Amino acid sequence: MSLDALDSDVVLTTVGSLLMVAGVVMLRKRWLLRGQGGLALLIAGWVGILAAFIAQSRIWGAELGTTYALGALSLAAYAIISATFERRKSRERAPREAAVDPEERPTNWKRGTGKAMLAIVLAGIAAIGVGVAFAVQAPLPPQDRAVLGGLLVPILWGGGMAWTLCDPRLVRATIILLAVSALGYGIAFLPKALS
Amino acid sequence: MQETAARESRRKRQFLPPQFVRAMLAGHSALGIAFAALIYIVCLTGTLTVFMHELKRWEQPDAPRIDGSLTSEAASKAVESAYRKALALNAAHDVFIMGPGDTQERLLVNFHDHDSGVEGHWLGDAAGNLVVEEHAPWAEFITNLHIRLHLPKTWGLFLVGLTGVALLSSLISGLLSHPRLFKDAFALRWGGSRLLQEADLHNRLGVWGLPFHVVVSTTGALLGLSTLIVGVLALAAYDGDSEKAFATILGPLPTADETAAPIPDIAAMIRSVRAEHSDAEFASVFIQHIGKAGQVVNLGMKTPGHLAMSNAYYFDGTGKPLGDGGLETGSIGQQILGALQPLHFGWFGGLLVKIVYGVLGLALTIVTHSGVTIWLARRRERGRPAPHWEKVWTALAWSQPLAFAAAALAIFAASEAAAVPAYLATTIGCMLASQAAPDTRTAGRVIRLLAGVAVLAVVAMHGHAWAGRITDPAALWVSGTMTLVAVVLLASALRPWLSRTAA
Numbered sequence: 001m002s003l004d005a006l007d008s009d010v011v012l013t014t015v016g017s018l019l020m021v022a023g024v025v026m027l028r029k030r031w032l033l034r035g036q037g038g039l040a041l042l043i044a045g046w047v048g049i050l051a052a053f054i055a056q057s058r059i060w061g062a063e064l065g066t067t068y069a070l071g072a073l074s075l076a077a078y079a080i081i082s083a084t085f086e087r088r089k090s091r092e093r094a095p096r097e098a099a100v101d102p103e104e105r106p107t108n109w110k111r112g113t114g115k116a117m118l119a120i121v122l123a124g125i126a127a128i129g130v131g132v133a134f135a136v137q138a139p140l141p142p143q144d145r146a147v148l149g150g151l152l153v154p155i156l157w158g159g160g161m162a163w164t165l166c167d168p169r170l171v172r173a174t175i176i177l178l179a180v181s182a183l184g185y186g187i188a189f190l191p192k193a194l195s
Numbered sequence: 196m197q198e199t200a201a202r203e204s205r206r207k208r209q210f211l212p213p214q215f216v217r218a219m220l221a222g223h224s225a226l227g228i229a230f231a232a233l234i235y236i237v238c239l240t241g242t243l244t245v246f247m248h249e250l251k252r253w254e255q256p257d258a259p260r261i262d263g264s265l266t267s268e269a270a271s272k273a274v275e276s277a278y279r280k281a282l283a284l285n286a287a288h289d290v291f292i293m294g295p296g297d298t299q300e301r302l303l304v305n306f307h308d309h310d311s312g313v314e315g316h317w318l319g320d321a322a323g324n325l326v327v328e329e330h331a332p333w334a335e336f337i338t339n340l341h342i343r344l345h346l347p348k349t350w351g352l353f354l355v356g357l358t359g360v361a362l363l364s365s366l367i368s369g370l371l372s373h374p375r376l377f378k379d380a381f382a383l384r385w386g387g388s389r390l391l392q393e394a395d396l397h398n399r400l401g402v403w404g405l406p407f408h409v410v411v412s413t414t415g416a417l418l419g420l421s422t423l424i425v426g427v428l429a430l431a432a433y434d435g436d437s438e439k440a441f442a443t444i445l446g447p448l449p450t451a452d453e454t455a456a457p458i459p460d461i462a463a464m465i466r467s468v469r470a471e472h473s474d475a476e477f478a479s480v481f482i483q484h485i486g487k488a489g490q491v492v493n494l495g496m497k498t499p500g501h502l503a504m505s506n507a508y509y510f511d512g513t514g515k516p517l518g519d520g521g522l523e524t525g526s527i528g529q530q531i532l533g534a535l536q537p538l539h540f541g542w543f544g545g546l547l548v549k550i551v552y553g554v555l556g557l558a559l560t561i562v563t564h565s566g567v568t569i570w571l572a573r574r575r576e577r578g579r580p581a582p583h584w585e586k587v588w589t590a591l592a593w594s595q596p597l598a599f600a601a602a603a604l605a606i607f608a609a610s611e612a613a614a615v616p617a618y619l620a621t622t623i624g625c626m627l628a629s630q631a632a633p634d635t636r637t638a639g640r641v642i643r644l645l646a647g648v649a650v651l652a653v654v655a656m657h658g659h660a661w662a663g664r665i666t667d668p669a670a671l672w673v674s675g676t677m678t679l680v681a682v683v684l685l686a687s688a689l690r691p692w693l694s695r696t697a698a
Contacts, residue, residue, distance in 0.1 A: 063502050071555065144528030162223075
């Protein structure tokens with residue numbers, strides 16, 4: 001059976017998938033060298049992955065092709081990692097393998113509740129304020145600014161949550177979140193209130 | 196030479212300062228512990244919800260399924276049939292029809308009336324006739340657990356949205372507290388130290404699946420929080436009118452004119468869209484205030500190459516075009532809006548994409564599970580074990596397949612109303628009973644054993660109930676997959692005992 005007889009979509013999709021696997025394999029080979037050379041493998045690996053994205057986008061269009069390629073990248077890496085895992089018996093770990101331990105912090109119920117209020121409530125209020133300010137005032141068509149403003153909310157809330165939980169100084173986080181909330185709701189509500 | 200090495204070493208150390216990493220890791224742990232159970236349940240049920248349509252087909256394996264898309268005449272007939280049925284049931288207010296496509300292979304017909312509270316869910320054939328009432332209580336149980344945890348709608352959606360935010364936040368803090376991101380990019384060390392093993396699993400699955408994890412958590416959070424966000428937006432810009440704010444995003448609303456009017460000619464609308472987009476296929480139609488002068492039609496037509504399930508074309512009741520939603524080729528906001536649901540559930544590109552979503556969803560569930568296991572293993576390594584919490588976490592995690600199976604068995608044996616109590620009783624019962632187990636491993640094994648048996652019982656009861664009547668191959672695939680899951684659960688539970696016996 002000649003290549004011409006094969007459906008070009010199938011051929012390109014297969015080529016794209018193989019390029020993805022080859023790219024990830026090359027990145028792993030470079031990783032095995034532990035930084036001792038192998039620049040060519042690193043470059044070739046990323047070129048392979050990029051070529052896989054281009055191949056998938058050519059066949060499925062940019063929207064679907066990029067999505068498929070991202071899924072294929074994850075699956076290729078999972079497959080290669082699970083095919084090459086290291087089985088160990090000893091409980092001993094080399095010093096370089098020691099996991100980083102979280103910071104030990106003195107805590108109590110009051111502080112815990114304060115942190116939770118900051119991360120869940122105040123970060124949420126601030127994120128919604130900024131998102132709605134964007135949805136009301138951004139120089140875009142109404143539907144675009146509403147959707148983009150809405151999309152900002154979980155991203156800002158998630159970021160704010162991560163930051164407040166890592167920052168040991170509650171007062172600083174409170175002041176900043178209050179200021180962001182005031183700014184966000186001010187931009188969102190004041191023009192209408194003043195008009 | 197030594198100075199250069201020392202400088203290089205300092206430079207590498209400063210990339211993510213250890214103090215920052217440790218602080219971020221402390222936040223990551225706190226957040227993970229606080230939301231672990233919710234994130235785990237939402238991720239696991241989300242993975243199953245990807246296959247919601249297949250689960251529904253499994254529950255009703257003799258219902259018609261349609262190859263290809265629905266013709267314009269059949270779509271029109273389906274609207275007529277739905278309207279007649281809705282009128283007879285005093286539910287002729289809003290009608291929604293979804294045709295077969297990439298996501299599912301059935302003609303779904305829904306109608307409901309806000310005032311009477313009556314609703315109907317039917318399945319139709321390729322000609323647009325309503326054939327049988329839809330009945331898939333177990334698939335709905337799983338889906339509702341994912342979407343709103345079976346809580347009242349507003350609270351449930353908000354809590355699941357907040358869980359999505361917490362997951363997204365965990366991804367951000369997890370990434371920032373991972374100083375060996377590249378050094379350990381392909382390392383999976385299995386056996387030996389439990390902490391190292393779980394950390395490798397957690398980090399590899401988390402990092403390489405990151406695009407998927409970010410997309411599902413962000414879209415899930417937005418879908419869950421949309422009512423709250425739009426509520427605030429309405430206060431800021433629409434005089435508190437949420438419907439008006441939603442209309443800005445989702446398209447025109449019907450007017451209040453309740454004068455009787457003919458139902459819209461859907462076939463003509465489909466033809467008019469096809470005149471401009473010859474490759475557009477019918478996907479869905481939503482008619483608000485059907486049979487009234489103020490009715491509005493939202494016609495979903497899909498063209499190839501897009502994530503959106505369809506583009507929305509709006510018409511009034513007379514067939515006059517009112518514009519389109521731009522969900523496939525419109526502005527950035529419109530395209531994001533169109534992609535939200537398909538990207539969240541994996542409902543684009545057919546069964547292969549669903550399987551990929553299933554694998555990645557399971558990976559995210561394992562990431563959540565291993566996160567708590569790492570925290571518990573770290574405590575144990577430091578000489579501060581928490582055996583009760585270890586058992587509770589193991590019991591919660593492994594009780595879920597058992598609880599889903601218990602819900603299915605309760606539906607088979609009693610009624611749909613028994614599903615939630617059966618699920619809760621199984622989950623809580625496992626967590627309490629696990630405390631009586633001699634150790635965590637035994638607790639996990641016993642629950643996996645019970646789960647395997649229960650899943651096999653579900654497959655057997657389904658086979659018995661539908662013997663000789665199954666016409667949909669999806670039912671066999673779902674039963675086959677469930678059997679495989681049961682075998683894996685049983686094997687993992689029995690392996691240590693079997694190897695001891697063999698020795």
